[in-house]
Amino acid sequence: MRTTIVFNHPYEGSYCNAILDAVTRGLQKTGHEVDLMHLDSDRFNPAMSKDDLQAFVKHQAVDPQVIDYQERLKKADHLIFIFPIWWDIMPATTKGFIDRVLSPGVAYDHHPRGFGLIPLLKNLKSITVISTMNKPKIMYALLLGNLIRKVMIRSMFKTMGYKNSRWISFTSVKSVSREKRIKWLANLENRFSKFN
Template sequence: MNHFCAVPFKSTNMKVLIVFNHPYEGSYCNAILQSVTAGLKKAGHEVDLIHLDQDEFNPVMTANDLNAFRKKTPVDPVVIAYKARLINADHIIFIFPIWWELMPAMMKGFIDKVIFPGVAYDYKDASNTLMKPLLTKLKSVTMITTMNTPCWLYALIFGNAIKKAMLLGTFWKMGYKNRKWISFNRVKMVTPEKREKWLNKLESRFSSLS
């Protein structure tokens, strides 16, 4: 389930926000981060990295956070700082491993605490059902994941749970139209040569992001 776009794009300078979550520096996710960053910089894009692990981001929704959610105004200073970076982003790229079929706790906490009403979306009417996007600069959302589960098993048994949770249950529901998922499966089982090939393709792909 590795999807690589072969259509060339004319590149223009943009701000790309990368939201990254993996605690181990030697992980394949970190190698992906390096390849994606290299490709973006090769294209002349500005890269803004939110490294949740290095930031020691607290993913827990407190009572104060929930009250702020209701008021559509975040109170966590880290979340407020992240908000400003979200607003300026032309593209957002999420990079993380899939653990027990979904994202790690910090990434889930980022979605809970930062993809906030009044920040990333609002409601179209008083019924609080239909949503509208508020990040007006945002052109696309890309999710890059790693896992050891075969792609057919993840799709057949677990229904591509991360796609449903992130790209459909979050960004589609808010009204963001350009959404992509790049999935690397059986990462520990494939050869080092194949992993290197994946990284090269990633760098090439993001060097033509527009």
């Protein structure tokens, strides 16, 4: 199995980095090959240029980094996103990855009957989104309606035709105890050590 992780956090000491380590250890325990796309270390440019937009319409990327990411995604059995929630939604770099890399002709195509989309990443068995935030769970759910679930799971991946997608949300990260954060990491490692 090959699992691609799209990771976005610029600070090496972040809890997101600890999550990345725990998920990677779990996957490696069960024999997964892990392909890490570290958007910050790779200096991925999230901005859609004029050339990118023309390439998007033609279904033919022009940026070598985007092409590389797309070719690697085609080989993935599982896709995992790990990022912090800033101002109630994903960081700009993650959004840019979605805009520039998960493009038509690669991640999906328009249905020949003219309505709806069809998934093109045929190897992809599941998509997991793992996020962190400092806001309490109840506040994010009641006041904002769980935007990540709405935007990524229901709107984006479901619309593209990927039905096996899930969201793992860690909330109130700064205010919970160190012991709880450690327990979360242990549970993640255990969860992904059984991933297939």
